[in-house]
Each structure stands twice: as C-alpha cells, then as structure tokens.
Amino acid sequence: MASKADAIFVMDGPLSVADFVAIASGSRRLALSERVSAGIAAAQARMARCIKENRLVYGVTTGFGPLANAWIDGAHVEELQTNLIYHLATGVGAPLSWVEARGLMLSRLISMAQGHSGASNALVCLMVACLNAGLAAVVPEKGTVGASGDLTPSAHMALALMGEGAFLTRAGETRDSGEVLREIGLQPHRLAHRDGLALVNGTSAMTAIATLNQSRAERAADWAFRLTTAHAEILRGKAEAWAPAFGAFRPHRGQIEAHLRLNRLIEGSRRVDRQRAASLRLQSADFDAEGIQRREIAHQDPYTIRCAPQILGAVLDVLRFHRDIVTVEMNAATDNPLFDTDEPFALHGGNFYGQHIAFAADALSPAVVKLGILSERQLARLVDPAMNHGLPAFLQPYKTGLHSGFMGCQVTASALVAELRSQASPASIQSIPTNANNQDVVSMGTIAARKCRNALDELFRILAIQAMACAQAVDIETRQGEAGFSPDALSLRDFVRRSSRFLHHDRALGGEIETLASRMANPFEEEFLR
Structure with a gap:
C-alpha cells in the first residue's frame, strides 16, 4: 500500500x-x-x-x-x-x-x-x-x-x-x-x-507564507475553541451566553458558527451551568429592611467566557476573508508580462503586485493577537486564587509557597502577549519608493505575511501554556472524585499528558511548552481531535 x-x-x-x-x-x-x-x-x-x-x-x-x-x-x-x-x-x-x-x-x-x-x-x-x-x-x-x-x-x-x-x-x-x-x-x-x-x-513568497499561515491559524482557532470550553468547564461557567439564538439575532457567519461549535464541545459536560438567569426568583429574604440586597447573585460570567462567541466568531470571519484571498492568489497568474493565446501581443501590467496578500495578512494578524490575549486572560483567571473558584494558587496542589506551580508560565504568557502587541503595526501601509522610483508605491506583502507567521509562532506557545494549565486543573478536579468533564475536555487533557506530565512539584517547563506548541501547530498530528 x-x-x-x-x-x-x-x-x-x-x-x-x-x-x-x-x-x-x-x-x-x-x-x-x-x-x-x-x-x-x-x-x-x-x-x-x-x-x-x-x-x-x-x-x-x-x-x-x-x-x-x-x-x-x-x-x-x-x-x-x-x-x-x-x-x-x-x-x-x-x-x-x-x-x-x-x-x-x-x-x-x-x-x-x-x-x-x-x-x-x-x-x-x-x-x-x-x-x-x-x-x-x-x-x-x-x-x-x-x-x-x-x-x-x-x-x-x-x-x-x-x-x-x-x-x-x-x-x-x-x-x-x-x-x-x-x-x-x-x-x-x-x-x-x-x-x-x-x-x-x-507574489509567490508572500502567497506561500500566507497560505501556510491560513492552515496554522485555522488550527490555532480550533485550539482556542477547545481551550475556551475547557476553561468554562473548569470554572463552572454559564452556557446561557452561548445559546445559538444570540447568533441568530446578530447573524454574522462566524458568530453563528461559534455558538454551534462551543455548544458541541461541551456536550456531555455536567460542570457547565445551563440554567437561565431569568429563571432565578428573588425572595424577600434576599433583602434587608432597607431594601438592600443581602447576597450577591452571580448570573453573568466574565467576558473571557460570556463573550467567547463574539470574539471567536469574529476570528472565524477574518479567517474566511483571508482564506478567500489566498485561495484566489494561489491559483492566479501573477507574472508580467502575460501571454494569452487569443492575443497577438504580450500583455504588460501589474499582476505581480502583492496588495491583496498584504491587506489579508495584516487583517489576520490582529485576529491572531486577539486569540493570544484571550488565551492569556483565561490563563490568568485560572491560576489566580481570587478568581479560580477554589482551585489552588497557580494550580500547585502540594506545599504551595514552597512550590510555585504555573506562576512562571503565566509570566511567560504575559511577555508573549506584549511581544505580539509590540509587533502588531500593519506592514501593508509601510510603502517606501525604490528601484529609481520605478516602484514608487510598494505592497510589503511578504513582510506582512512573515509578521503574521511570527505572531502565530508566539500564539501557539501561549495556547500551549494554557493547555498545560487546563490539563493541570482538570486533573486536580478529577482526582477529587467524579468531576463531570465533557469528553472533549478529557481528550484535551490526554493530549497534553502525552508530552507534559502532571505538575506535582516545580520543574523547568520551557522545553515542554515548546514541544507542546509544536504538536499543537502540526497539521498532521493525528492525536488532535477536531
């Protein structure tokens, strides 16, 4: 065979x-x-x-x-x-x-x-x-x-x-x-x-890099969906904001798809709260004599959970735009001059000019950065004992203080987000005349595609750190008994565990982050389940 x-x-x-x-x-x-x-x-x-x-x-x-x-x-x-x-x-x-x-x-x-x-x-x-x-x-x-x-x-x-x-x-x-x-x-x-x-x-170099970026960015978005649902399960988030009706009310194609994907990924979970906030009834005992509410009723999650369909949906729409551009460009004749068997002369023009790819790459880059920001903010909430719903500080369940768990990892994720932001200026507007002013306006398309590729490299490192933290949190919860995680959250944990074991005591994690980031980015990683 x-x-x-x-x-x-x-x-x-x-x-x-x-x-x-x-x-x-x-x-x-x-x-x-x-x-x-x-x-x-x-x-x-x-x-x-x-x-x-x-x-x-x-x-x-x-x-x-x-x-x-x-x-x-x-x-x-x-x-x-x-x-x-x-x-x-x-x-x-x-x-x-x-x-x-x-x-x-x-x-x-x-x-x-x-x-x-x-x-x-x-x-x-x-x-x-x-x-x-x-x-x-x-x-x-x-x-x-x-x-x-x-x-x-x-x-x-x-x-x-x-x-x-x-x-x-x-x-x-x-x-x-x-x-x-x-x-x-x-x-x-x-x-x-x-x-x-x-x-x-x-436009062959920029088109090649942008096409490969498309594949990697789609994969990064897949991981962002899976990590977002795992994050919501770990923190017992509320599924109401993910109701498909919101997509119908605001019918961007990406948002409609995002609601469906998020709900599909939490199928089988007993940890997410599926109760509608409006079903809650306030009782007279909830107020004191002056009408002041005695207790807080938490009915909405932070934006990292509640607005996930809107964030991820917008990313999907940018990905669709980028895919359309690179697919056309990939299959185009970008020479000068060009020859047509129905024309007696060579056609001289400018099909070599890379503006389409430049604009598309610069449109995709902010979406990549936003995925990094979302991932780092979800990670920050997961390791902070003030916000992580009773999980140990920095996800270190043994001798906290003597061991610092994921503290250093979260600092690294913050640094990577800073790098993403510092390099986010669009390349497509950086035209500079050259070639004795023959090329008096230029596209910078390859620089734009390379910048997006570099941003994807950093994004996968951030996603890898978050994935390790999610796997740690899932294991902490499941070791305390039947935790009710969805099959997808458990498969995510298993994927991480093939290259990064549970963090009992502090160890150097830099190499594990790089290995996992490479595996997560690999389009031929058979263990990845869409």
Whole structure:
C-alpha cells in the first residue's frame, strides 16, 4: 500500500489550501495533467512567436525596471535572464523554513501552470522533480518589498535550480544545489527565453507564507475553541451566553458558527451551568429592611467566557476573508508580462503586485493577537486564587509557597502577549519608493505575511501554556472524585499528558511548552481531535 508521501496529486485545476499544504509539507507528490501541460506549452509558443516577430516583450527583448527602455538583442537572452537572477539574489537574514521554501517553489509553479507565463517546459518539469524529491531552496527571508513580486527570495530559488545556490533537505541539511541535482539525475537549468523572469516575477513568497499561515491559524482557532470550553468547564461557567439564538439575532457567519461549535464541545459536560438567569426568583429574604440586597447573585460570567462567541466568531470571519484571498492568489497568474493565446501581443501590467496578500495578512494578524490575549486572560483567571473558584494558587496542589506551580508560565504568557502587541503595526501601509522610483508605491506583502507567521509562532506557545494549565486543573478536579468533564475536555487533557506530565512539584517547563506548541501547530498530528 502506498504511503501518504507516495500519493500523487495531479494538478488539473484550482488547488485548495489543504492541497497546497499537503504538497509543500511533502505528504503528497505532484504531477501535472495533460491539459495543464498543454496550456504551459501554448503560452511558451505564444511568447516565442512574439520574439520571432520582433515584438516588445518586457524582460525578454528589453532590460528590467527603469532600464526597460533598453532594447536587448535576442542573442543575449540567456545572459539577460541569468543576470536578472544574479542582480536580484541579494536576500539577507534567516532562511525560510523547509516547508515555506517549498511553498515558494510550488506557488511559482502553480502560477506558471495557469498557461500565461511563457516558462519553458524543461523548467516546469525540473521544479516538479525537485518538489517530488523533497527539496527546498535555501532562501533568505528578507529583501523583498512585494511590488514587482517577490523578486529577491525567488531569485535565490532560481539560483538553486541553476545549480549555483543551495538546497535544504527534509532532514535540515544544506547542500550545494548542483551536487544535489546531479545525484538525483537532473541537470541544472539554463535560463532560456523568459525563464528567469518567470521564476521571480510574482507574489509567490508572500502567497506561500500566507497560505501556510491560513492552515496554522485555522488550527490555532480550533485550539482556542477547545481551550475556551475547557476553561468554562473548569470554572463552572454559564452556557446561557452561548445559546445559538444570540447568533441568530446578530447573524454574522462566524458568530453563528461559534455558538454551534462551543455548544458541541461541551456536550456531555455536567460542570457547565445551563440554567437561565431569568429563571432565578428573588425572595424577600434576599433583602434587608432597607431594601438592600443581602447576597450577591452571580448570573453573568466574565467576558473571557460570556463573550467567547463574539470574539471567536469574529476570528472565524477574518479567517474566511483571508482564506478567500489566498485561495484566489494561489491559483492566479501573477507574472508580467502575460501571454494569452487569443492575443497577438504580450500583455504588460501589474499582476505581480502583492496588495491583496498584504491587506489579508495584516487583517489576520490582529485576529491572531486577539486569540493570544484571550488565551492569556483565561490563563490568568485560572491560576489566580481570587478568581479560580477554589482551585489552588497557580494550580500547585502540594506545599504551595514552597512550590510555585504555573506562576512562571503565566509570566511567560504575559511577555508573549506584549511581544505580539509590540509587533502588531500593519506592514501593508509601510510603502517606501525604490528601484529609481520605478516602484514608487510598494505592497510589503511578504513582510506582512512573515509578521503574521511570527505572531502565530508566539500564539501557539501561549495556547500551549494554557493547555498545560487546563490539563493541570482538570486533573486536580478529577482526582477529587467524579468531576463531570465533557469528553472533549478529557481528550484535551490526554493530549497534553502525552508530552507534559502532571505538575506535582516545580520543574523547568520551557522545553515542554515548546514541544507542546509544536504538536499543537502540526497539521498532521493525528492525536488532535477536531
């Protein structure tokens, strides 16, 4: 039986976010349908005809950017394309992760597969072979403004395909790309016609990162739902505010879904209070002679429980917006120029401009930060003996004071929220002219996508801390007898316990936080139950 990694995904139409993640992560191999291959060949033929007819084709018969007024003789086309890669390979900083760099190559390939790029069949086949061999180019993450596409990171990908850069293997080893290509029976690519420009001119880096962000953000939202319901069960919250009628009265799609999901997750729980506040009747004994209420009747939870449908519902709606943008962008032709078999000339325009992704990433980032804030505030209530309904201080049930339990963890969560807030300024408005004012307004889409990715990294750490605290609280309650937790709360506890045991006495928890955060973020973690 073939393993997941051996399964073939045949590209013959639009890809979904799940398709993209599966290929980029190496759990699916890739093949192109005959229809897609024919479209790629037709675009290449259209481009070749334009060149033969001595028509103007930007970046093929002209120079680049502000030098586009320079006419280039056809005898120098390979030198022109190669020099394009050389002058753009100026990236700096840490490399993209293995999956992000593969996503960059896949995103560029999908754009070519739309049949408007003019890239050669040999280049396309090489990219497919590299993806199927588990390779990712070593690509520095900084140096693109996302205007004429992700020129700089894509140039480093091109260097690898030319045998002059480096590949990152699945095992994390950095190797000379020419050597790797020879080992797997492939030749380094010589850039012909428009191949250099086809590799760099488009929104591929930002689209790849944003698409992977979408998958991770959806997973983070799933965890936020589960942790919120576990939190409500631990503190014996009131389910009235989660009644689906509220979603019907305020019919945002996300809020409607949030009410349904929250109620589904607490099915089987005997800890949440399902009594309606209006069913309570005040008695004369509740008041003194002057009409002052003798006792407080707690009928509403704090916002971390009561307003969860509104918070999480808004996050779901932002996620839906972000998903729509990245799905369209992922399946689009983002080159310049573009070739249409029904048009006699090349079409010159600006499909490489990354504003859609920039705005979408900057819209998703605040939602990610808000999930971190919600998680930290729920955690703070859980560890505070003044608010946690009788649980021990900082969830340390033995020799409190000698041991401090989750005190340090909550400080770390607070610090991570501070980092999220300090880095929350939108990137999409940070335009700065460059390229001799040819690029006089730029998108900063890749910076926006990277900022969102970094925010997700911190969010999963906060969620991991909260998950450990929830598991601790569930165990404390269940060790005192039958506690009536829902099956979902117990499965959450069990998930945590596979990598972080009950905190009897203080121990260093930093490594456990990182391990659990990684497991929670992993889309192929089979133990995660949706």
